[in-house]
Amino acid sequence: xxxxxxxxxxxxxxxxxxxxxxxxxxxxxxxxxxxxxxxxxxxxxxxxxxxxxxxxxxxxxxxxxxxxxxxxxxxxxxxxxxxxxxxxxxxxxxxxxxxxxxxxxxxxxxxxxxxxxxxxxxxxxxxxxxxxxxxxxxxxxxxxxxxxxxxxxxxxxxxxxxxxxxxxxxxxxxxxxxxxxxxxxxxxxxxxxxxxxxxxxxxxxxxxxxxxxxxxxxxxxxxxxxxxxxxxxxxxxxxxxxxxxxxxxxxxxxxxxxxxxxxxxxxxxxxxxxxxxxxxxxxxxxxxx
Numbered sequence: 001x002x003x004x005x006x007x008x009x010x011x012x013x014x015x016x017x018x019x020x021x022x023x024x025x026x027x028x029x030x031x032x033x034x035x036x037x038x039x040x041x042x043x044x045x046x047x048x049x050x051x052x053x054x055x056x057x058x059x060x061x062x063x064x065x066x067x068x069x070x071x072x073x074x075x076x077x078x079x080x081x082x083x084x085x086x087x088x089x090x091x092x093x094x095x096x097x098x099x100x101x102x103x104x105x106x107x108x109x110x111x112x113x114x115x116x117x118x119x120x121x122x123x124x125x126x127x128x129x130x131x132x133x134x135x136x137x138x139x140x141x142x143x144x145x146x147x148x149x150x151x152x153x154x155x156x157x158x159x160x161x162x163x164x165x166x167x168x169x170x171x172x173x174x175x176x177x178x179x180x181x182x183x184x185x186x187x188x189x190x191x192x193x194x195x196x197x198x199x200x201x202x203x204x205x206x207x208x209x210x211x212x213x214x215x216x217x218x219x220x221x222x223x224x225x226x227x228x229x230x231x232x233x234x235x236x237x238x239x240x241x242x243x244x245x246x247x248x249x250x251x252x253x254x255x256x257x258x259x260x261x262x263x264x265x266x267x268x269x270x271x272x273x274x275x276x277x278x279x280x281x282x283x284x285x286x287x288x289x
Contacts, residue, residue, distance in 0.1 A: 002061075003164065004044045004122040011049050014057070015098060016073060022060070022091060025068065025084025026119055029283045031276055034174045035119055036086040038167055039065055045090055046122055046130055048111075055105025056130050058095030062088050094134055106133040117276045121164050123269075162192075165209045165236060165265060168272040169193045175275045178204070186228070189221050194231075202229040210237040211265070215244050219253045219260075226256055233260045236268055 007024060009017070017024055026032050045060040065088035071077045073084065096104050111126065131137070166182050170193050173180030178195035184203060194203035206225040208218035215237065222233040233256065235245060242262060249257045 002043050004046060004127045006046050006048055006120055006122045008048045008050055008118045011053060013073060014047060014049055023087060023089050026086040027083060028085050031175055031279045034171050049101055053101045053105055055107040057101050057105045059093045060090040061093060062090050064089045094136060106130045121167065124161060162209055162211050165268055166192050168268055169207050172272055172275055175279055186221060186224060191221055191225060203231045206231040207234045207236060210235065210241060215241060216248060219248055222260060223253055223256050226259055234263055235260060236263045236265060239264050
């Protein structure tokens with residue numbers, strides 16, 4: 001299933017991107033490289049124009065991605081330096097003309113809270129709102145088709161799919177300096193995400209993500225990770241699953257009751273947002289390791 005990415009840029013850079021064959025670039029630092037590595041051809045894009053527009057002006061699809069050492073944007077050409085080497089080309093599904101960016105773009109106050117990260121995965125409910133705003137059909141791979149009153153992003157964080165949450169936990173681990181990976185094998189099963197300190201070490205942290213799935217099976221895998229490796233173990237799920245989680249810990253999984261932690265989906269999203277924002281600011285100051 002293709003992922004949607006929010007791509008943030010200035011009005012000047014977006015106009016240049018569209019006039020130069022639909023190409024975009026990202027700065028090269030550790031966290032952005034991790035995100036860029038997750039980007040795949042066929043992934044969808046929401047084009048967000050920063051101040052003074054502050055809104056989504058179109059939707060596209062990634063066609064190719066590549067590294068570039070040749071200056072392209074005017075700022076790069078003027079200084080003969082490549083600032084945005086992590087590049088990708090895209091095709092347009094829909095885009096407003098510049099004359100309508102201010103009046104017809106999709107604007108939502110809570111959306112502005114996550115645009116500081118410049119490039120990131122987008123919750124499915126945001127995609128639904130954007131597509132409806134532009135009169136486009138919603139896609140079958142969007143699991144939560146929202147109706148009724150307009151609500152904020154934070155109210156529907158749970159509409160993030162299983163794969164997106166796994167990717168965010170993986171990226172958080174990478175920012176923390178761990179070797180983070182998804183689908184880690186554990187005796188005939190696979191853990192959703194693990195963080196290891198070095199290549200040959202066992203998982204220090206193990207995570208299972210449950211969105212409408214089998215909590216019993218998830219806890220069984222985490223218990224096994226604790227027994228095998230003494231890992232710190234975490235279940236990430238919708239808060240409504242907490243009652244079932246606590247019932248199981250009081251009985252079958254009492255052994256790990258004081259070892260395991262419950263993290264809600266919204267807490268993962270918030271941590272992910274803060275980690276990227278913090279590291280980006282560090283990079284801007286030139287003090288990032």
